[in-house]
Amino acid sequence: MAAFPEMKILTVEVHRWLTFPQLIHLYSVGQMAPGPNMMMIVSIGEWAGGFLGALITVIAFFGPTALLAFVVARMWKRLDKWRWRTSIQQGLAPVSIGLLLAGCFTMAKGAITGLETATIAVGTLLILLQYKINPALLVVGGAIVGILTFTPG
């Protein structure tokens, strides 16, 4: 989600591979899929460049962070006594939460279009904060409420 604002700018505004509502839809549907929750990038890659596009997207999206994680995995034992380790960890926390929130705002601008959608969002938030429930179920619930509310006729 932290990547969402930049993803929106590049895929929607710069390259115009898809529209903003389409990006929101793919991202939201991706929340229901198992595994890493950004696999919707595969859909974008497939739209933009077919099978090869999907493959390249995955490699480009996960490659750099995977490499970094690998290097850190190798070095971590040595970093254990490094005083800056906890400082960096604590200092990065507000930034990563801020990035998450910024992504949420970007998405809300397109997804919250009226009272009904706002109610679904707030309802989901409150249920998740109150009860331990699988979030994928709530996303499915959102789909059902959406069909009941927005289907014309």
Place this chain on the structure above:
Amino acid sequence: MSDAAQPLPQVTATAAPRAVVSMWDIFLEFLIIGATSFGGVVPYLREALVTKRHWIDDKQFVEMLSISQSLPGLNATNMAILVGEKLRGITGSIAAILGICLPGGMLMYFVGMFYRQHGDHAWVTAALKGVAAAAVGLILSTVVQLSKKSLAGRVDFIFMALTVIAVNRLHQSSRARSSRSGLSPFCITGPDAGRKRAPPNEPDGPTCSRFRISVPAYSRRRNGGLPRNEDSDGGGT
């Protein structure tokens, strides 16, 4: 499925396997996690790696999780890399990340195709409106939970707010490129793409018209653009 591992470099000589876990076992276990972990991978990872396989213990799991969280990238893939590395070095990492990404990736590949063809059906649009709203609530709940756990004091909140402002207010792309320019979909973004050039209050462009789904120009470009090998589509990632 083992085809997927072939194009990747196989490094075996440098690091001898630290455990007797085979690469196939690592791939298979992460494949199962990748296929079943609806609604967040962390509990499934713990169940599989600590409880079922005993590859790592709880203390190691928590430590790896905290490393994953402080690194950029997704928890799920970072965990796959860390656990894979511990079990079998670089081949273990590759097996683990392929396994955890493959099921969701294949699913989203076909979901994307389905959505492109049927995304404008009334009930699909209605369902997606609800799904998107629920996703906003889901992300907000993550923000709240993380803030409770790791934000302490006013300074942290100020930094969080500054990050939000920096991303949402100051960061805007330069004017969007013409979609009809016929450029390759892989064209590289110009150096000024991330800078703010466009008028600050420009709306989200002509495309953001309240959930009216219209297939954009890329589909035209796509048909006349890259040659697509339909046979390769079924093979998975």
